[in-house]
Amino acid sequence: MPLSMKVNLKTLTFNKILKKAPIVSLDGQPVLLFNQQYPSLLIALEHKKVKVFSECRNGYCGACKTKIISGTVTYHTEPLVELKDDECLPCCCTPTSDLNLKLSSEGCDVVTRPGISAKVINQPQTKS
Template identity: 40%
Template sequence: MSKVIVNAQMPLSYDSGQHNLLVFLEQHKQSVSFQCREGFCGACRCKLISGEVRYLQEPLAFVRKGEFLPCCSVPIGDISIEIPK
């Protein structure tokens, strides 16, 4: 089980059998912008403060260093992220 810290708040428990990070964040009432849910558009782009994510499928949208797309990724261990407002 991994811990996901969102916007420097209390950690949320992520079970490795769960869906991608976008679905996980929505289930925990975290508001994330999105459009395609497939890694094509990049609308859900978030900042990865610490830790690592693994892509379930390689995104087609441009992702800068220090960013990730929660719609097509899962955490590798504990992570800390920032969701843009």
């Protein structure tokens, strides 16, 4: 006897609240879509070749302190240093909204179109 399953609207459930992955920008330049692929903001930034000074792996907390221009983060471990409202420690946080950081995008992989990235290269300006 073949097994059959009755399906009705009560057995089908959908997540009606879809949360958009935060876009992380550096001085307004979009660099990455933070989609929980990385355990921390610092690792995601390092993967995109963003220059962030950090000594976290050497036991010095606070070296990666970064200024937040706009946006919010959440901490997965309590920071060991005091932070101002507009600062974060990328080593122990993840963005909870679109995030704009006061960091240079020079030399890192930036978003140009969905699925395509390019390196930021400083071009000397020519006088006309």
